[in-house]
Amino acid sequence: GQNIDQPTEMTATEGAIVQINCTYQTSGFNGLFWYQQHAGEAPTFLSYNVLDGLEEKGRFSSFLSRSKGYSYLLLKELQMKDSASYLCAVRDLPRGYQKVTFGTGTKLQVIP
Amino acid sequence: SAVISQKPSRDICQRGTSLTIQCQVDSQVTMMFWYRQQPGQSLTLIATANQGSEATYESGFVIDKFPISRPNLTFSTLTVSNMSPEDSSIYLCSVWWEATDTQYFGPGTRLTVL
Numbered sequence: 001g002q003n004i005d006q007p008t009e010m011t012a013t014e015g016a017i018v019q020i021n022c023t024y025q026t027s028g029f030n031g032l033f034w035y036q037q038h039a040g041e042a043p044t045f046l047s048y049n050v051l052d053g054l055e056e057k058g059r060f061s062s063f064l065s066r067s068k069g070y071s072y073l074l075l076k077e078l079q080m081k082d083s084a085s086y087l088c089a090v091r092d093l094p095r096g097y098q099k100v101t102f103g104t105g106t107k108l109q110v111i112p
Numbered sequence: 113s114a115v116i117s118q119k120p121s122r123d124i125c126q127r128g129t130s131l132t133i134q135c136q137v138d139s140q141v142t143m144m145f146w147y148r149q150q151p152g153q154s155l156t157l158i159a160t161a162n163q164g165s166e167a168t169y170e171s172g173f174v175i176d177k178f179p180i181s182r183p184n185l186t187f188s189t190l191t192v193s194n195m196s197p198e199d200s201s202i203y204l205c206s207v208w209w210e211a212t213d214t215q216y217f218g219p220g221t222r223l224t225v226l
Contacts, residue, residue, distance in 0.1 A: 033215065042204060042217040043155070050213075087154060089215075098143055098208060099170075100215055102155040 002026045004103035006088050011109045012078055020073045020106045022088030031091040033100065034062050034073045038084045046073070046086075075108075083110045114139055114207050116218035124224045125195055132191045133221045135205030140185035143208040146178070149220070150201045158203075161188045195225045 003025040012018040024032070031050040035043035047055055049064035049071060061074040075082055088103040115138040125131050135144065146158040159167040159180055167180040181189045192199050205218040 031213070042220050045214050045216065048213060089155075098160070099157060100145075101157065104154045 002090060002092070002101040004088055004090060004101060006086075006103045006106045008104070009107045009109070011111060012075075014078055014080060014110055014112050016078050017074065017076050018078060018108065020075075020086050020088075020108065022071045022073070022103060024069050024071070024088070024090050024103075026069075026090050026092060026101070028092040029066065029090060030093050032062075032064055032071050033087075033089040033091065034060075034071075035087040035089065035102075036084050037087060037105070043087055078110050080110050080112070083108060113212070113214070114141060114209050114216045116205060116207060116216060118203075118205055118218040118221050120221060121219065122222040122224075124226065126226055127196055129195055130191055130193045131195065131223060132189050133203055133205070135188045135190070135218055137186045137207055141207040142185070142210065144182060144188045145206040145208075145215075146180065146188075146190045147204040147206060147217075148201045149204060155204065158190070192223065195223075197225045199223065200225045 005023045033048050034046040036046050037043040047062035049062050054063045059076045064071045085105040085107045087105045089100050092099050117136045119134045144161045147155040149155050157170050158173045159169045161167045161180045161182040163182045163185050179191045202220045202222050204220045
């Protein structure tokens with residue numbers, strides 16, 4: 001089965017840096033996604049990690065350690081518009097077809 | 113990237129009726145998925161819909177309740193049958209974009225069952 005854990009809520013200050021952690025225990029692994037979801041909207045893709053290490057994309061970076069079953073999303077220079085839910089999702093290929101399982105999401109509130 | 117549209121964007125339905133949700137993609141894609149997102153919760157995969165084969169349903173979801181069609185590589189439908197208030201949720205269509213190994217989501221259909 002799949003078990004993906006993220007903190008439920010976080011609060012951070014505008015201009016600061018925040019790290020959102022995700023741990024997973026899955027029967028298979030073929031990559032980890034991070035998505036951003038604003039209230040009432042569909043999730044939008046942020047990053048995809050397949051190999052260990054840090055992937056940087058502007059103000060957002062994502063890290064993966066496959067041996068530890070651990071990932072984090074790092075948001076720098078926080079802006080008010082970054083207030084959203086951040087979803088960690090693991091890709092698996094059970095029985096030859098693709099499945100992406102989502103964590104419960106972390107609701108981030110950015111305050112002035 | 114893929115541009116995905118869904119119809120309807122929202123609907124209010126009576127208990128016991130059925131609703132069919134349409135998903136249209138602007139490019140041909142092999143893999144399409146249907147997710148449900150209940151209020152305040154994360155996404156739950158209902159089924160994977162590949163053209164030319166029956167949909168593959170996840171545990172807790174059955175074809176009689178959620179029949180899916182996938183007539184071609186750009187279109188799919190999900191029907192929510194014999195609805196009850198517990199089916200009130202956002203239903204999201206999603207596709208796998210092989211060129212970039214990325215999954216994209218449609219805007220969702222917000223369903224309320226009275």
